Amino acid sequence: MPLMEPYRIKVVEPIPITTPEDRHRWLAATGYNQFSLRSEQVTIDLLTDSGTGALSAAQQAVAAGADETYAGASSYYRFREVVSDLTGYNYIQPVHQGRAAERILFGSVLRPGMISVSNTHFDTTRANVELLGCVALDLPCEEAADLDSAEPFKGNIDLARLRQVLAGPDRPRIGQVLMTITNNGGGGQPVSMANIEAASRLCREHGVPFFLDAARFAENAWWVTQREPGYADWTPRQVAQRAFALADGCVASLKKDGIVHMGGLVAVNDPELAEQCEMLCIATEGFRTYGGLAGRDLEMLAQGLIEVTDPLYLRARADATRYLGSLAKAAGVSIVEPAGIHAIYLNAKRLLPHLTASQFPGHALACELYLQGGIRCVELGSLYLGTLNERGELQSGPPFELVRLAVPRRVYTQSHLEYVGEVLAQIAKHPERVPGYRMTHVPKLLRHFNCRLERMG
Ligand SMILES: Cc1ncc(COP(=O)(O)O)c(C=O)c1O
Numbered sequence: 001m002p003l004m005e006p007y008r009i010k011v012v013e014p015i016p017i018t019t020p021e022d023r024h025r026w027l028a029a030t031g032y033n034q035f036s037l038r039s040e041q042v043t044i045d046l047l048t049d050s051g052t053g054a055l056s057a058a059q060q061a062v063a064a065g066a067d068e069t070y071a072g073a074s075s076y077y078r079f080r081e082v083v084s085d086l087t088g089y090n091y092i093q094p095v096h097q098g099r100a101a102e103r104i105l106f107g108s109v110l111r112p113g114m115i116s117v118s119n120t121h122f123d124t125t126r127a128n129v130e131l132l133g134c135v136a137l138d139l140p141c142e143e144a145a146d147l148d149s150a151e152p153f154k155g156n157i158d159l160a161r162l163r164q165v166l167a168g169p170d171r172p173r174i175g176q177v178l179m180t181i182t183n184n185g186g187g188g189q190p191v192s193m194a195n196i197e198a199a200s201r202l203c204r205e206h207g208v209p210f211f212l213d214a215a216r217f218a219e220n221a222w223w224v225t226q227r228e229p230g231y232a233d234w235t236p237r238q239v240a241q242r243a244f245a246l247a248d249g250c251v252a253s254l255k256k257d258g259i260v261h262m263g264g265l266v267a268v269n270d271p272e273l274a275e276q277c278e279m280l281c282i283a284t285e286g287f288r289t290y291g292g293l294a295g296r297d298l299e300m301l302a303q304g305l306i307e308v309t310d311p312l313y314l315r316a317r318a319d320a321t322r323y324l325g326s327l328a329k330a331a332g333v334s335i336v337e338p339a340g341i342h343a344i345y346l347n348a349k350r351l352l353p354h355l356t357a358s359q360f361p362g363h364a365l366a367c368e369l370y371l372q373g374g375i376r377c378v379e380l381g382s383l384y385l386g387t388l389n390e391r392g393e394l395q396s397g398p399p400f401e402l403v404r405l406a407v408p409r410r411v412y413t414q415s416h417l418e419y420v421g422e423v424l425a426q427i428a429k430h431p432e433r434v435p436g437y438r439m440t441h442v443p444k445l446l447r448h449f450n451c452r453l454e455r456m457g
Pocket residue numbers: 050097098099100122124125180182184185213215253254255263264
């Protein structure tokens with residue numbers, strides 16, 4: 001079937017159409033930091049797919065009937081029933097978003113000095129591990145290092161290294177293995193069922209808890225049905241259920257595949273761990289039957305978690321993101337291959353070879369997308385991941401300079417994506433004109449949110 005969204009639009013919101021002069025003024029005023037822009041200054045917002053999706057009519061309908069009772073709300077029980085059917089876990093705790101789930105689960109599992117092992121910890125995930133005085137160890141598979149290869153499961157964990165770590169002298173310090181599906185920090189690439197199965201088996205053999213960071217569980221399941229031998233006849237829901245069954249529990253930001261604006265969950269099987277998580281949740285998020293969410297959020301989540309595994313929806317989403325990737329490539333901009341489902345990642349290093357890592361080429365490309373087209377996105381390169389001194393000078397950088405264009409769920413149409421492709425083509429005609437940047441304000445923590453920069457040309 002040709003590319004087509006399996007829904008029509010009933011409610012619309014105007015998007016700001018701005019001038020290049022305005023955009024130059026606004027971005028300069030933020031210190032060239034797009035996190036400080038106001039939404040009315042942005043035409044196409046590809047900063048994140050988190051909490052930015054469009055609700056369905058059915059989600060709005062159930063929200064209207066939500067139960068806002070403090071304890072024991074029927075909306076909680078509906079949410080629990082849907083999550084229980086999907087994950088099979090015994091204990092299900094809603095929380096307000098993914099990082100709260102991380103703090104609660106890791107706070108219950110890890111002790112200072114322990115190691116958390118992952119295919120790749122997402123940034124807040126790493127922060128929550130480190131805040132507990134623990135070490136976050138990433139073991140991405142070797143294939144992930146080749147941005148151009150079309151390997152189908154570049155989000156996998158490196159099983160040989162996982163085996164080594166689990167059998168090595170550090171075993172007593174390993175508190176958990178966390179598999180991020182899909183691997184957001186690793187180019188949005190999926191993880192195969194074979195990899196989840198093998199990691200799960202290794203963890204069982206060594207007595208280490210195995211959890212999923214399941215923010216994009218449905219999108220990962222989609223790729224499994226499309227790419228992994230033996231799963232072509234499975235539904236995405238069945239694949240997701242199998243993945244959950246292989247783990248001892250999960251954390252999830254439901255702002256992604258819950259298709260809501262706010263929400264998350266912790267779910268585990270072990271009753272003692274559940275009790276510990278519940279205590280932390282009540283102390284810091286809210287009572288166990290709402291966990292920081294309103295009844296209407298729980299209702300919309302229950303509905304969203306059913307809609308998100310619809311194969312027609314997932315196919316359209318994968319097609320749209322792949323289409324955006326093909327537009328970027330046609331414009332002469334390389335992307336991390338293969339295109340992800342929640343985002344494409346532009347290879348800024350290749351497009352802007354005249355800029356050194358210390359001039360932040362990823363950030364330069366992200367700024368250019370805004371200046372030329374009002375498109376907001378985020379750098380994943382030296383600015384975000386590099387080691388800088390207190391003057392903002394790069395000491396060591398990551399191997400890649402990427403720019404992530406994240407696609408909100410059910411929000412933008414094909415012509416919006418074509419507009420992004422045109423702006424990319426305009427930039428790619430004269431990449432040598434894109435200037436580098438110098439950092440003028442260097443925050444100690446969470447640099448990318450609050451730093452300020454100036455243009456070097
Ligand atoms: C893989 C992954 N884990 C955790 C989080 C954190 O979730 P939240 O933003 O809801 O706190 C995110 C958010 O983007 C994510 O992509």
